[in-house]
Amino acid sequence: MTTATKPLGRIRANGLSRFLINAVFVLLLLIIVWVLLNLIVNRQCDSSCFINLLAQSFRYATPIALAAFCGVMCERSGVVDIGIEGKMLMAAMVGYGVNLFLFQVLMTKMDPTVAGNLSRWIALVAAVLSAMLMQALHAVVSIKFKADQIISGTVINILALGITGYLYRQFLATNLPAGPGTFPIWNIPILSKIPILGDILFKHQPLTYIMLILVFVIQYILFFTPWGLRTRSVGEHPRAADTLGINVFHVRYVNVMIGGLIAGLAGAYYTLQGVDVFNPGMTAGAGFIGLAAMIFGKWNPFGALIGALIFGLGSSVGPVLSIYNPNIPSQLPQMLPYVLTIIVLTGVVGRAVPPAADGQPYEKQ
Amino acid sequence: MSNITSVTPSNVPAKADSGREKRQGRNPFRSMADAFAMPLLAIFTAFLIGALVIFFTSWITSHNIRDSLNTVIEAYLGLFRGAFTKERGFTESLVATVPYIFLSLGLAIGFKSGLFNIGVEGQFYIGAIAVAWAGALPALRSLPAIVFLPLIILVGALGGGLWAAIPGYLKARTGAHEVITTMMMNYIAFRLVEYLISFPLKDKGSSATQTLPVADGAQIWTLSMIPAKLRDPLDALMIALVFAFIAFVIARWLFDLPAMRNRIQNTGQKRLYTFGFAALIGVLIFIGLPALSRVWWPFTDQYDRMHIGLFLAFMAAVFVWWLLWKTTLGFELRTVGANTNAARYAGMNITRNIIVAMSLSGALAGVAGAVEVLAVSSCRCMQLFFSSGYGFDSIAIALLAKNNPFGIILASFLWGSMRNGADLMELNSGVSKYIISLIQGLVLLFVAAPAIVRWIYRIKAERRPEEEAPLTHGWGGG
Numbered sequence: 001m002t003t004a005t006k007p008l009g010r011i012r013a014n015g016l017s018r019f020l021i022n023a024v025f026v027l028l029l030l031i032i033v034w035v036l037l038n039l040i041v042n043r044q045c046d047s048s049c050f051i052n053l054l055a056q057s058f059r060y061a062t063p064i065a066l067a068a069f070c071g072v073m074c075e076r077s078g079v080v081d082i083g084i085e086g087k088m089l090m091a092a093m094v095g096y097g098v099n100l101f102l103f104q105v106l107m108t109k110m111d112p113t114v115a116g117n118l119s120r121w122i123a124l125v126a127a128v129l130s131a132m133l134m135q136a137l138h139a140v141v142s143i144k145f146k147a148d149q150i151i152s153g154t155v156i157n158i159l160a161l162g163i164t165g166y167l168y169r170q171f172l173a174t175n176l177p178a179g180p181g182t183f184p185i186w187n188i189p190i191l192s193k194i195p196i197l198g199d200i201l202f203k204h205q206p207l208t209y210i211m212l213i214l215v216f217v218i219q220y221i222l223f224f225t226p227w228g229l230r231t232r233s234v235g236e237h238p239r240a241a242d243t244l245g246i247n248v249f250h251v252r253y254v255n256v257m258i259g260g261l262i263a264g265l266a267g268a269y270y271t272l273q274g275v276d277v278f279n280p281g282m283t284a285g286a287g288f289i290g291l292a293a294m295i296f297g298k299w300n301p302f303g304a305l306i307g308a309l310i311f312g313l314g315s316s317v318g319p320v321l322s323i324y325n326p327n328i329p330s331q332l333p334q335m336l337p338y339v340l341t342i343i344v345l346t347g348v349v350g351r352a353v354p355p356a357a358d359g360q361p362y363e364k365q
Numbered sequence: 366m367s368n369i370t371s372v373t374p375s376n377v378p379a380k381a382d383s384g385r386e387k388r389q390g391r392n393p394f395r396s397m398a399d400a401f402a403m404p405l406l407a408i409f410t411a412f413l414i415g416a417l418v419i420f421f422t423s424w425i426t427s428h429n430i431r432d433s434l435n436t437v438i439e440a441y442l443g444l445f446r447g448a449f450t451k452e453r454g455f456t457e458s459l460v461a462t463v464p465y466i467f468l469s470l471g472l473a474i475g476f477k478s479g480l481f482n483i484g485v486e487g488q489f490y491i492g493a494i495a496v497a498w499a500g501a502l503p504a505l506r507s508l509p510a511i512v513f514l515p516l517i518i519l520v521g522a523l524g525g526g527l528w529a530a531i532p533g534y535l536k537a538r539t540g541a542h543e544v545i546t547t548m549m550m551n552y553i554a555f556r557l558v559e560y561l562i563s564f565p566l567k568d569k570g571s572s573a574t575q576t577l578p579v580a581d582g583a584q585i586w587t588l589s590m591i592p593a594k595l596r597d598p599l600d601a602l603m604i605a606l607v608f609a610f611i612a613f614v615i616a617r618w619l620f621d622l623p624a625m626r627n628r629i630q631n632t633g634q635k636r637l638y639t640f641g642f643a644a645l646i647g648v649l650i651f652i653g654l655p656a657l658s659r660v661w662w663p664f665t666d667q668y669d670r671m672h673i674g675l676f677l678a679f680m681a682a683v684f685v686w687w688l689l690w691k692t693t694l695g696f697e698l699r700t701v702g703a704n705t706n707a708a709r710y711a712g713m714n715i716t717r718n719i720i721v722a723m724s725l726s727g728a729l730a731g732v733a734g735a736v737e738v739l740a741v742s743s744c745r746c747m748q749l750f751f752s753s754g755y756g757f758d759s760i761a762i763a764l765l766a767k768n769n770p771f772g773i774i775l776a777s778f779l780w781g782s783m784r785n786g787a788d789l790m791e792l793n794s795g796v797s798k799y800i801i802s803l804i805q806g807l808v809l810l811f812v813a814a815p816a817i818v819r820w821i822y823r824i825k826a827e828r829r830p831e832e833e834a835p836l837t838h839g840w841g842g843g
Contacts, residue, residue: 082544137810145816150481150544151764155810158757162802169797170422280799288548331560338549338556342532345541 026306030054033313037320044324053316054200061305061312062208062273063088063283066266067290068297068304069211069218070259076222076299077255078235078357080149083138083156084263085287087131089280091267093164095127096179096278097172099271103180116180120272127272128264134160135260143252146361157287165280172278181276183207205273210265211305218301231255235355238362248362266290285338292341299355307344311337400772404765406818407811408779415804416441419796439794444801447789448782454789456671460741462781464489466678466774467733468759470685471726473768477689478722479702484532484547485730486756487554488525492731493738494558495524497747498566500579500739510594511603513582518677518735525731526724528554533723537716543723551756562749574749585740587672588664595655602651609647611680616642672740681729682770688725689770698722730756758784758802761809780805 037045037053045053067084074081099119106115138156142149183205192202201212222228233241234251242248266286271278289311296310297303318333416437423433448458468485475482482488499505499520505513532546566576586594594600616639619625629635664671689695700708701718709715733755738747762780766772783805787798811818818824 141810141814141817145814147814147816151813154481154483154760155806155813158761158802158809159806161757162799162804162806165799166418166797166803167422169799285548285552288545291545292549329560329564331556331563335553335556338552341549342535342541342546345546346535346539347541 023306026309029310030313033317037317045320049320051196051199053313053320055203056316056319057309057312058200058204058208059312060315061308062211063266063269063286064290064293064311065211065305065308066207066214066262066269067287068293068308069214069301070263070266071291071294072218072222072297072299072301072304073231073255073259073262075294075358076235076355077231077252078238078355078360078362079139079142079252079256080153080359081138081256081259081263082150082153082291083134083160083287084153084266084290085283085285086153086157086160087134087260087263088267088270088283088287089164090134090160091127091131091264092270092282093168093172093278094130095123095268096271096276097167098126099123100172100176100179104177112180119180120183124265124268124272127268128261131264131267132257132260135257135263138260139253139256142361143249143256146363149359149361161281164278168278168280179276182271183273207265207269207273214262215301215305222301232355235357238357238360239365242362242364248364252362263287289337289341292344295354296344298353311340314340400767402824403815403818404772404776404812406822406824407765407808407815410811410818410821411804411807412441414807415800418803419800423796436794436796440790440796440800443790443793444783444786446786446793448786451789453666453669454785456669458778458782458785459675460670460672460781461784462774462778463672463674463678463741464733464737464753464755465759465762465777465780467681467729467736468755469762469766469773469777470681470770471729471733472759472763473766473770473773474685474689474698474722474729475726476763476768477702478698478718479705480533480536480719480722480726481544482529482532482547482723482726482730483544483760484529484550484554484756485726485733485759486753487547487551488528488727488730489734489737489753489756490554490558490751491528492521492525492734493747493751494561494566494576494734495731496521496583496735496738497576497579498561500583501566501577501746505583506580508580508582509597509599510582511599511606513580514585514603517579517583517739518732521731521735521738522728523731525734526728529727529730530720530724533720533727536723537719558747558751559749562747562751566747568746573744575744576746576748578744578746579739583739584745585672585674585736587667587670587740589667589669591664591673592658592662595658601655604654605647605651608650609643612646613639613643670741672736674736674740677732677736679774681732682774685729686770694721758805761805761812764812765808 034045034050037050067088070084070087071081102119102122103115106119109115110118134156137159138152141147141152141155185203185205186209188202188209192198194202220228222231230241230246230251233244234246234248238248241251267283270282290304290308293307293311294304296307297305314336317336318330321328321333322330419437419440420433423436424430427433447454449455468489471485471488472482496517500517505516508516528550529547532541532543532550535541535546536543562576563574568575568577595604620629620635620639629638687695689699697708697713697718698721700711701713701715701722705715708718737753739745742748742751758780762773762776766776783801787801790796790800791798
C-alpha cells in the first residue's frame, strides 16, 4: 500500500491544521459580523440576541453541512454530485408525505404523541431511502454508463423537480389532515446547562445533532480506516488503486450511496425539522451552497461544517436585520448566502485542490 | 491555425467550412436516421413511462384499472388538444416556443464552449427587468419603433450578457465552476428583481406590484397589430430594412454556391447584384406589405398573442449556427470547449473566449426575457411572480437537439406545445401539469445516458466518435 499512501499524505496533514486555521478565521468573522450588525441595527442586538443568532446559524447550517458531507463522500471517491439539490427535494417531499399519512394510520392504534414520534422517525427513514433511490440512478448513469457527471446530476435535479411537483399536486396540495408536526427540541441533559455553549450547541432538534456527530464519523472513516484510504486513493488515482486490487466501481458505488443517504437527511431537515409544510422548490439552492461549503472545506468534513456555518450565519443575519431595522428591504440580506457562495468559489479563502480523479469516469483496462 | 490538428487530431472540432469534404462519404439518409432515431426513442420512452406514472397514481386513488387507463388517455388527448386543436392552441404553443428557442440557443453556445450555463433563468430575469426599466423611461417614451425596438432588445441582451459575464469572468480568472456560480446568480437575480419590482421600479399608480408598462414604440407587435402598425411609414421602413437584410444574407449565400461562384467571377459585379437584390426586396416590402395588409390579412384575432418574436427567434437560430460553424470566433469557442489545451497551444485566448461564450449565452437569454416582457406579458410590464421555469427546461432542449440550432427549433416547439397543452390536460383529466416536467426530466435522462435507451431497445452503439465538450473539469477555487 505504500505507493498509494504517499501522495495521500498531503491531504491527511491538511486535516487538523486546516481546521485550526479555519476556526481562527471563523472567530474573526464572528467578531466582524457582530460589530457590523450592531452598527446597522443601532446597538440593539445584545448578547442574548447574538447567542440566538449563532444557535440559529447552526440550525440553518444543518442541511447545508449535510449536503456538503454528501459531496465529500461522493467526490473523495471521484464522483461529482451536482444533484444533491434534487435528492434533498425528493427526501423533503417523501418525508413530509410519509410523516403525514403514517400518522393518520398510527393515530388510530396508539397514543398520539407516540404515534407522532414513530411516524417522524419512519418518515426520516423513508426520506433517506427515496434520496438513495435517486442517488442509485446517478450512480448507475455516471459510474456504469459513464455519462458526464454534471449532466447526470442535472438530470437528477430536474427529474426531482418534476416528481415532487407532480406528487405534491396530486396528493399533498389540498384537503390535508393535520400532521404530527416536526421533531421536538432535545436539550442534552448536562451539556445544555453550560452557559453560552449550551445555548448555541445543545438545544437543537435531532437532525442537527446527527449532523454534528456525522462530522466526526466521516472524518474518522475517511482518514483513519482502510475504507477511507481506499476511497481517497480511488478519488486520486483510480488506475493505481485498481492495480493494487481495489475494486474501483465497488468503492465508488458504496460511497455515492452513502452520500445519497446523507443527502436524504439533508432533505428531511426541511419538512421534519424546519417547517411542517412542503413546497415545490423549497430547498432553494441549499444543495449547491452545500457544494460550495465542501469546496470551502477542502473536501474535509470539518472544513465543510465551518463553511456551512458561515452560510448559516449569513442566512440568520437577515431576520435579525429586518426585526431591528425594518427600513432594509428583506430581499437584500436574503442574497447574502448566495453572494458568499460565489465569493468562496473564487478562492478568496485559499486554494482548493479537488481529488485528482474528481468527475472522471473510470474505464477498466 | 492548421497546426491544431497535428496536436491532438481526435479531439478537435472540424475546422470551419471543412465539414463538406468529410460528410461526402456518408449516406445522408443514414446520418439523418442516426440524428433523429435516438431523440425520438428517448421522447417515446419518456412518454411511455409518463403514462405508467399517471396510471399508477390514478390507480392508487380509484383502484379501478379501466378508470386509470381512461385517465391516461384523457390526459394525453387533453395535452394534444390543448397544444394544437383548441382555439388559439397552436399559436399559444408557438408563443411558448419563442423563449425556449432563445434560451436553448444560449445554452448550446455554452455547451459548445465547454460551459454549462445553468444560469439562463437568472439572465432571462435580468434581461426582462432591464427591458421593463428602459422601456418605461420617460426620456425615451417618444422614440419611434424603428429606433426604440432594436435599442430595447439590445438593452435586454446587454442585461443578460453582463449578468452572465460575471460568472464567465470568475470562471476564466479564478476557475470558479460556472454550474454553482450561475446557479447562485439565479437566486441573486430572483431576489434582486423582486426587490426592484417592489420598490424602485414599482408602478405607483397600480394596485398590483408591477413595473410601469413600456412605451408604445418598444412593444413587439402581435400579428393582429401588424396592419395598423404598418400604416406608419417609419414602422414599414423598419420591416423593410429587416427583410432587405435577410435578402442580402440569402444573396450572399447564393453567390457562394459552387454553380454561381463559377459563373460570376467579378467581385464588383457580385456586390452590385447582392445589394441590388436586397434593395429590391426592401422596396417591394416597403410598398407591398402595407398595401397587402390593408386589403387582406389572415391574423385578425386580437386576443391571439402570437407575435413577431418568433421570427426573431428563427433569425437568432441562423445567427448562432453561422457564428458557431462559419466564423473564426465560433471555431475558437468550439476548440476551447473540446480541448482547452489544444486551444491554448494554438494561441487562442482562453480567458477571452470563456467570457465571450458566457456573455453571448447570457445575451440570448436576456433577449428571451425582453421578448417575454415586450410581447407576451398582458400588461407589457414585469410583474412580481413573473413565473418562468423556461431556463431549466431549456437544458433538456439543448441536449436533446445536440446543440444544433435547427434541432433546437424543433425541440423547442415540442416543449412549447407540451407546456401550453398541460393546462387543458390538467383541466380535463385532473392529472397535474407537473407530469410534463417529469416527462421532460426523463427525456433528459435518456438523452444524457443514451446507453439506457440502447439497452432497452437492444440497439448497437454508434461507432463514430462525436465532437463533444466535456463539462466536468472538477471545481474551481484556485
